[in-house]
Amino acid sequence: MIAGALFYYQFHSLKNRLLTRVKRLRQPKYLVGAVVGALYFYYYFFRGLARGRSGGGPPGPFFAQHQDLIESVTALGLMVMMLLAWVLPHSRAALAFTEAEVSFLFSAPIGRRALINFKLLKSQAAILFSAVIMALIGRGWGGGNFVIRGLGWWVLLAVFNLHLLGSSFALTMLMDRGISNWRRRTMFVGAVAGVALAVWLWARNALPAPPAVGGTDYATQLADYGAQVLRSGPLPYLLFPFRLVVAPWFASNFSRFVAAMGPALAIIGLLYWWVARSNVAFEEASLEMSRKVSERIAAARSGNWQSMGKPKKAARAPFVLRPAGNPAVAVFWKNLISAGQFVTARFWLMLVWITVFGAMILQSQSRHAGRMGSGLAMLAVMLLGMSLISGPQMLRNDLRQDLRAADMLKMFPMAGWQVVLGEVLAPAVMLACVQWLLIVLAAIFCPDRLGSHAIPPLNRLSFALAAAAVLPCVDLIAMLIPNASVLFFPAWFQLGKEGPRGFETTGQQLILMFGQMLALVLSLLPAGVAFVVVFICSSFVFGPAGGVVAGGLAAAAILAAEAGVAIKLLGGVFDRFDLSGEIL
Amino acid sequence: MVLEAQGEVWGLSPGPGIGMVAGMDDTPPRITDAAGPQIEVAGLTKLYGTFVAVSDLSFSVRRGEVIGLVGPNGAGKTTTLRCLAGVIPPTRGAVRIGGFDMGQEPIEAKRRLAFFSDEPRLFDYLTVAQHLAFTARIYGVGNYEEIARPLLEELEIADKGDKLPGELSRGMKQKLVIACGLLHSPEVIFFDEPLTGLDPIGIRRMKDSILKRARAGAAILISSHLLHLLEEVCSHVLILKNGQKVIDGTLEEVRARYSEQSGDTNLEDVFFRATGENKGS
Numbered sequence A: 001m002i003a004g005a006l007f008y009y010q011f012h013s014l015k016n017r018l019l020t021r022v023k024r025l026r027q028p029k030y031l032v033g034a035v036v037g038a039l040y041f042y043y044y045f046f047r048g049l050a051r052g053r054s055g056g057g058p059p060g061p062f063f064a065q066h067q068d069l070i071e072s073v074t075a076l077g078l079m080v081m082m083l084l085a086w087v088l089p090h091s092r093a094a095l096a097f098t099e100a101e102v103s104f105l106f107s108a109p110i111g112r113r114a115l116i117n118f119k120l121l122k123s124q125a126a127i128l129f130s131a132v133i134m135a136l137i138g139r140g141w142g143g144g145n146f147v148i149r150g151l152g153w154w155v156l157l158a159v160f161n162l163h164l165l166g167s168s169f170a171l172t173m174l175m176d177r178g179i180s181n182w183r184r185r186t187m188f189v190g191a192v193a194g195v196a197l198a199v200w201l202w203a204r205n206a207l208p209a210p211p212a213v214g215g216t217d218y219a220t221q222l223a224d225y226g227a228q229v230l231r232s233g234p235l236p237y238l239l240f241p242f243r244l245v246v247a248p249w250f251a252s253n254f255s256r257f258v259a260a261m262g263p264a265l266a267i268i269g270l271l272y273w274w275v276a277r278s279n280v281a282f283e284e285a286s287l288e289m290s291r292k293v294s295e296r297i298a299a300a301r302s303g304n305w306q307s308m309g310k311p312k313k314a315a316r317a318p319f320v321l322r323p324a325g326n327p328a329v330a331v332f333w334k335n336l337i338s339a340g341q342f343v344t345a346r347f348w349l350m351l352v353w354i355t356v357f358g359a360m361i362l363q364s365q366s367r368h369a370g371r372m373g374s375g376l377a378m379l380a381v382m383l384l385g386m387s388l389i390s391g392p393q394m395l396r397n398d399l400r401q402d403l404r405a406a407d408m409l410k411m412f413p414m415a416g417w418q419v420v421l422g423e424v425l426a427p428a429v430m431l432a433c434v435q436w437l438l439i440v441l442a443a444i445f446c447p448d449r450l451g452s453h454a455i456p457p458l459n460r461l462s463f464a465l466a467a468a469a470v471l472p473c474v475d476l477i478a479m480l481i482p483n484a485s486v487l488f489f490p491a492w493f494q495l496g497k498e499g500p501r502g503f504e505t506t507g508q509q510l511i512l513m514f515g516q517m518l519a520l521v522l523s524l525l526p527a528g529v530a531f532v533v534v535f536i537c538s539s540f541v542f543g544p545a546g547g548v549v550a551g552g553l554a555a556a557a558i559l560a561a562e563a564g565v566a567i568k569l570l571g572g573v574f575d576r577f578d579l580s581g582e583i584l
Numbered sequence B: 001m002v003l004e005a006q007g008e009v010w011g012l013s014p015g016p017g018i019g020m021v022a023g024m025d026d027t028p029p030r031i032t033d034a035a036g037p038q039i040e041v042a043g044l045t046k047l048y049g050t051f052v053a054v055s056d057l058s059f060s061v062r063r064g065e066v067i068g069l070v071g072p073n074g075a076g077k078t079t080t081l082r083c084l085a086g087v088i089p090p091t092r093g094a095v096r097i098g099g100f101d102m103g104q105e106p107i108e109a110k111r112r113l114a115f116f117s118d119e120p121r122l123f124d125y126l127t128v129a130q131h132l133a134f135t136a137r138i139y140g141v142g143n144y145e146e147i148a149r150p151l152l153e154e155l156e157i158a159d160k161g162d163k164l165p166g167e168l169s170r171g172m173k174q175k176l177v178i179a180c181g182l183l184h185s186p187e188v189i190f191f192d193e194p195l196t197g198l199d200p201i202g203i204r205r206m207k208d209s210i211l212k213r214a215r216a217g218a219a220i221l222i223s224s225h226l227l228h229l230l231e232e233v234c235s236h237v238l239i240l241k242n243g244q245k246v247i248d249g250t251l252e253e254v255r256a257r258y259s260e261q262s263g264d265t266n267l268e269d270v271f272f273r274a275t276g277e278n279k280g281s
Helices: A002-023 A027-051 A061-087 A099-105 A110-139 A146-175 A181-206 A220-232 A233-251 A254-277 A283-301 A328-338 A344-364 A366-394 A399-411 A416-445 A455-488 A503-576 A579-583 B075-086 B104-109 B128-139 B145-155 B170-182 B199-215 B227-233 B249-255 B267-275
Strands: B037-048 B051-062 B068-069 B092-097 B113-116 B188-192 B219-222 B238-243 B244-251
Touching: A002 A110, A027 A503, A061 A146, A061 A181, A061 A220, A061 A233, A099 B037, A099 B188, A110 A146, A110 A254, A146 A181, A146 A233, A146 A254, A181 A233, A181 A283, A220 A233, A233 A254, A233 A366, A254 B068, A254 B199, A283 B145, A328 A399, A328 A416, A328 B128, A344 A366, A366 A416, A399 A416, A399 A455, A399 B075, A416 A455, A416 A503, A503 B113, B037 B075, B037 B219, B051 B075, B051 B092, B051 B219, B051 B238, B051 B244, B068 B075, B068 B227, B068 B267, B075 B092, B075 B188, B092 B104, B104 B113, B113 B170, B128 B170, B145 B170, B170 B199, B188 B199, B199 B219, B219 B227, B238 B249, B238 B267, B244 B249, B244 B267
Parallel strands: B068 B219, B068 B238, B113 B188, B188 B219
Antiparallel strands: B037 B051, B037 B092, B238 B244
């Protein structure tokens, strides 16, 4: 009866969630997102399957030649992961339930075993989904077809999940018997080290010496040596149960798969028996875990990936906030604090000092400075380029973080443009500070010559100054674009607990990403034109180095003007912003 | 019966604040006379798609008046409050706070109000002291430390300055929200279920605080299902049903209207008669 009720809950939750998503497709923004997302998944995952290519076929020559070794190494990997489950955990066993499940089920007349069964049943949905995704992603791996690999993944994940649960119960029992975490870890690691030592001694005595590092055909010789270690002596016995678990994934055809599934299912049965028989109190730890998970989910869905929950320690204010002045500065100040402990002027200045001082010392080591310096300069330039793309995605302490606090922001006696300016300033300034550091590094380590072209110090300095002027303005625009998306499409930023997920979310994210890239390119075009025109004109007067600086300043001015107009326009949007309409 | 304040209570000291917008920068001169309504609502309508949440609502609240907003669930109380506080724009109609139109001059209107929602909403990453500094800058309260210090002492959170909201109990969070809300000495205060989650001492203090702010000249609007609270603190009452005003007036007026010849009609009886709900067994 209880099992029926729990199954009913699970089934209808899943069904209602799916129905909600389907109903949501009546709104064009979700429909468009779903279509784009579906096309994306089709293109990357299902196209091969639809054309009849399941990713199977004959395995590659390396796989065919070394299948036994690969199987053994995979089993060894699984063994190590399972052993870690006995070493790493430090808290009592806790099953992840939602807060609603805790509220309904923990006070209901349901036995502990029924709760475990429910949890296992629930985890099956996630395991099956993961198995399908892994089978789709790893189309080119292994020798079997899509179905065999999918079921093989299911066996692996199910065994891992059951073992994790069983080991957490066993560790809790050890804790209840007064065995501390460190005592248990010491004993366990000692035992594992003893076994590893025995295997090593056996290999040293029974096998020829391992191949010398760096010799010719070192990789093949090492593979052969590894195969010998894994094939003879004590390791095959140690790896036997783990090989049984990975065997279905490696099955090259259906008959081998069926033969491999028998022992694998027996292991799953044994693990289930072990978990179900464990009589461990997990309720209290589960309560705490469900609370933490809820907080993390809420933080993540609000876009606050950085904190993923409530901060544990108060962060120092980046500067003293005076009560008089533009209130936008208060929002900027607040968002800098939200970024964490290290976002202070003192920390940044210390970082600049260390960078410059360290760079100078490295430069003075003339013997190694040349190649390493060029490498560092190249790395700094690459990171600068990457920061323009990934920076606005990583630094989200703006409206993306504050969307859930939109009610509070709306109540403040501030003009919309002030709110928008305050919101985007913090990530833009943080990104600009990082970029300035990179510019300093690139300028210091820039080689004197690039191929046949000489790069005199004056040119380095002019490029650095131009970049230092332009990049903060680019950052401001790059931050404004996702913030504009928040104001125009707030529902795409996953409001509330039942925020959109699935195909439509992927599609929406893709559309947003391409939209943001397009907007960035379009906004950079006028600045690019201004740079070229001013560079050409001023080069006649100030020379090329002066031209670059003048061009950079002109481009920065254009970008700043664009950002100003965008902030004013978005401020108007914020003033009219009605979140209640989006929630409904 | 109206409770008399005993001893120090939340917001007891109106400070330099109420009605004077003390310490604020760039405050334009008041455009309404002191006796005029502080809250004026005219034809307020809010639609969510085709759903009418609030329909053609009009009322006004003067200085020192405390109006109770009551109605069954879904009557439009919270939507009304959110429109009045400038959180959401009304579909039609006008809201004036302290003489300033919320649609035309939202910044001046918002400077004069405080909205306390049923859940204390705070920034997780700002400490108690940082919340006050932040609020002071937002509202331009130049001498905020002078105002905040006694306020925090009254609220018994003066020693929690470096604590994050996550380290505070619900009651303390609510106290912090009150401190932030009263920092700029608002002339108009909105409460949405102000007693949610408070212990008996907290309830008593909150009621006393509401009365004290009203006596100091604030216009107060309270939305609550706790009719006995409203009976204790409100001078006026407004009953909503399905987004429409059923009745408004002083407590005596609405009691008289629904007394049905029995002399001792309370607000609960009025509520059930006005809304046509069954009182149940």
